[in-house]
Amino acid sequence: MRNKIEIQFKDGGTRPKSTKWGDLLHNKRVKLEKSGTQEWVFQSLMLLLEKENFDKITITKICDKAGINRSTFYRNYENKEDIVIKQLETDLGCITQMIENGSSENEVYHYVFTNCTYVLEVMELGLYNVVLKYLTRVQFRILNMDGIYINSPKDRLITTYHLAGIINMFLNWLHPENHIPAEQFIEVLKKTSWTY
Numbered sequence: 001m002r003n004k005i006e007i008q009f010k011d012g013g014t015r016p017k018s019t020k021w022g023d024l025l026h027n028k029r030v031k032l033e034k035s036g037t038q039e040w041v042f043q044s045l046m047l048l049l050e051k052e053n054f055d056k057i058t059i060t061k062i063c064d065k066a067g068i069n070r071s072t073f074y075r076n077y078e079n080k081e082d083i084v085i086k087q088l089e090t091d092l093g094c095i096t097q098m099i100e101n102g103s104s105e106n107e108v109y110h111y112v113f114t115n116c117t118y119v120l121e122v123m124e125l126g127l128y129n130v131v132l133k134y135l136t137r138v139q140f141r142i143l144n145m146d147g148i149y150i151n152s153p154k155d156r157l158i159t160t161y162h163l164a165g166i167i168n169m170f171l172n173w174l175h176p177e178n179h180i181p182a183e184q185f186i187e188v189l190k191k192t193s194w195t196y
Contacts, residue, residue: 037076040066042087045080046118049125054080081130084122088134091116109182117174132164139163165192 044065048057057080063073077083094115098108122131139159140150150156169192172178173185180188 037066037068037072038086038090040068041073041077041083042118045083046121046125049121054126081127084127084130085134087118088131092138105186106182109185112170113174113179113182120171120174123171132160132167135167136160136163 041062044062045057048061048065059070059073059080062080062083063070066073077086091112095108095111098111103111119131136159140156150159166189169189173180
């Protein structure tokens with residue numbers, strides 16, 4: 001029988017030595033807590049935006065609404081804009097995972113329509129520039145991965161122009177008044193794709 005290894009802590013308590021499995025469980029718990037915190041903070045921001053302008057909302061108000069400490073906020077975010085960016089990153093990560101796992105275009109667009117309609121609210125509540133700036137950075141990263149480097153200011157402006165058009169198409173598609181089936185939207189999107 002193996003001896004149980006325990007660690008003596010300064011407070012006098014003893015706890016079992018961590019194991020690889022214990023570390024994995026801890027990391028999963030931390031990720032779950034982080035995603036829970038992210039969701040609370042994002043929802044709190046959205047609720048506050050219903051009553052106040054983004055510029056008037058303070059970190060303290062967000063933390064109070066989410067029920068977290070400011071230190072927790074700053075451990076996860078740099079500023080208020082980062083709340084929206086982290087949510088976009090989470091959803092783009094899910095979409096990327098779906099694509100890598102071979103999901104159909106329809107499944108991906110269904111995910112977007114089901115889970116990303118908050119982007120409409122964010123845009124309507126005055127955070128259009130935050131979303132556009134983030135998605136433009138993502139677009140440039142994707143182009144760079146494909147070996148396309150956009151160095152001139154003229155090409156950056158053209159790329160930003162096209163990206164803004166695509167974003168507005170998505171926003172219009174997400175809006176209940178303009179919704180068409182995903183298959184039709186995919187065809188429209190393909191017709192509007194651009195090249196240099």
